[in-house]
Amino acid sequence: MAIVGGGVTGCACALRLAEAGKRVRLFEAREIAGGASGRNGGFALRGGAPAYDVARRELGAERARAFWLLTERYLDRLEQLAGDAFRRTGSLRLAADTAERGELEAEYEALREDGFAVEWRDQLAEPLGGRFDGAIFYPSDGSLQPARWVRRLAALAVEAGTELREHERVESLEELDADQVVIATDGYTRGLVPELDAAIKPTRGQVLVTEPLERRVFPCPHYARHGYDYWQQTEDGRLVAGGFRDKAADHEYTAKETTTALIQGYLERFVAELLGEEPRIDYRWAGIFGTTADRLPLVGRLPGNDRVWVSAGYSGHGNVLGLTCGELVAGAILGAPAPELELFSPARLLGG
Numbered sequence: 001m002a003i004v005g006g007g008v009t010g011c012a013c014a015l016r017l018a019e020a021g022k023r024v025r026l027f028e029a030r031e032i033a034g035g036a037s038g039r040n041g042g043f044a045l046r047g048g049a050p051a052y053d054v055a056r057r058e059l060g061a062e063r064a065r066a067f068w069l070l071t072e073r074y075l076d077r078l079e080q081l082a083g084d085a086f087r088r089t090g091s092l093r094l095a096a097d098t099a100e101r102g103e104l105e106a107e108y109e110a111l112r113e114d115g116f117a118v119e120w121r122d123q124l125a126e127p128l129g130g131r132f133d134g135a136i137f138y139p140s141d142g143s144l145q146p147a148r149w150v151r152r153l154a155a156l157a158v159e160a161g162t163e164l165r166e167h168e169r170v171e172s173l174e175e176l177d178a179d180q181v182v183i184a185t186d187g188y189t190r191g192l193v194p195e196l197d198a199a200i201k202p203t204r205g206q207v208l209v210t211e212p213l214e215r216r217v218f219p220c221p222h223y224a225r226h227g228y229d230y231w232q233q234t235e236d237g238r239l240v241a242g243g244f245r246d247k248a249a250d251h252e253y254t255a256k257e258t259t260t261a262l263i264q265g266y267l268e269r270f271v272a273e274l275l276g277e278e279p280r281i282d283y284r285w286a287g288i289f290g291t292t293a294d295r296l297p298l299v300g301r302l303p304g305n306d307r308v309w310v311s312a313g314y315s316g317h318g319n320v321l322g323l324t325c326g327e328l329v330a331g332a333i334l335g336a337p338a339p340e341l342e343l344f345s346p347a348r349l350l351g352g
């Protein structure tokens with residue numbers, strides 16, 4: 001078996017296949033966690049890209065509930081595997097204005113109705129109070145040190161027998177001596193299967209990281225404006241902030257892994273305004289994630305192809321979903337497809 005891509009998806013898939021006794025080779029063009037898995041904001045969230053009430057509308061109540069329950073189980077799995085790279089902090093979704101507050105209320109009601117843990121917050125601590133119009137707290141979510149987590153997952157896969165081939169780009173699937181191939185390249189998917197290139201849109205996310213702050217201000221991951229702005233404080237006190245992609249939407253649908261002055265400017269002003277000071281910026285980077293038309297990943301066998309599988313297109317929510325879908329695609333290869341995979345069937349967007 002061959003896996004293309006050494007992020008959370010590829011490593012999770014490799015671990016499950018190797019544990020089942022399969023001979024697995026994992027190819028990574030750079031190094032483990034060199035893609036989005038080592039460049040992201042570190043939010044480990046229940047559910048998918050749409051809010052729960054929207055998912056209920058789009059998928060139907062039963063399927064949305066099964067989806068959210070699946071990711072709750074995988075948050076527990078992540079906690080077991082990740083050691084000190086994961087902290088169960090909860091996360092906070094903030095309303096930037098009255099309209100967004102209405103959307104939060106709809107999601108809060110939907111989650112409560114279906115029995116999910118969720119808390120409404122009207123009293124927001126400084127510096128959030130006065131800036132945001134209420135929030136939802138999701139207690140089951142957490143904070144990841146993403147690169148450390150994925151390197152740990154890769155080490156587990158190697159212990160189970162996976163052969164890692166870092167710094168080896170797969171140029172064509174034909175070159176691989178393998179009866180089954182899994183494409184686990186999310187936003188970096190290109191050049192191997194034309195249908196996937198068409199269905200998964202590379203999308204850039206930009207991040208900056210401040211010097212360590214003297215105050216501990218944010219105990220958990222925070223996000224606002226429909227997830228376009230997000231930030232959290234690391235254990236050593238730094239603020240990691242990302243987003244503002246919507247300010248240059250046309251330019252940010254790109255596979256170019258570079259920062260831009262425009263988006264970095266938005267991030268700097270946001271951080272300064274939030275903190276009431278201008279901390280030194282120590283790091284900046286960009287990463288690419290894969291977006292699909294319905295914001296659900298493509299997970300399973302490619303239609304009409306009995307050799308090639310895919311797990312990609314998490315639409316910006318790949319930390320928990322990458323682990324989930326990497327393991328589920330491996331389960332399907334091993335002949336035990338989980339019922340939830342039906343939601344992510346590649347045929348819905350690729351035809352066949």
Ligand SMILES: Cc1cc2nc3c(=O)[nH]c(=O)nc-3n(C[C@H](O)[C@H](O)[C@H](O)COP(=O)(O)OP(=O)(O)OC[C@H]3O[C@@H](n4cnc5c(N)ncnc54)[C@H](O)[C@@H]3O)c2cc1C
Pocket residue numbers: 004005006007008009010027028029030031033034035036037038039040041042043044045168169170171184185186187188189190192204205206207242286287288289290311312314315316317318319320321322
């Ligand atoms: C800035 C940013 C912030 C984000 N924040 C969050 C967040 O807070 N929470 C969340 O859940 N998600 C977040 N995401 C999304 C999340 O990071 C990704 O969805 C997830 O990491 C995807 O993991 P993956 O293993 O599928 O792909 P990746 O980690 O992107 O790995 C794919 C790998 O495939 C390799 N590759 C590509 N082509 C080839 C080839 N031909 N041969 C060999 N190797 C190849 C690449 O080098 C890459 O390392 C964010 C993404 C970005 C960019």
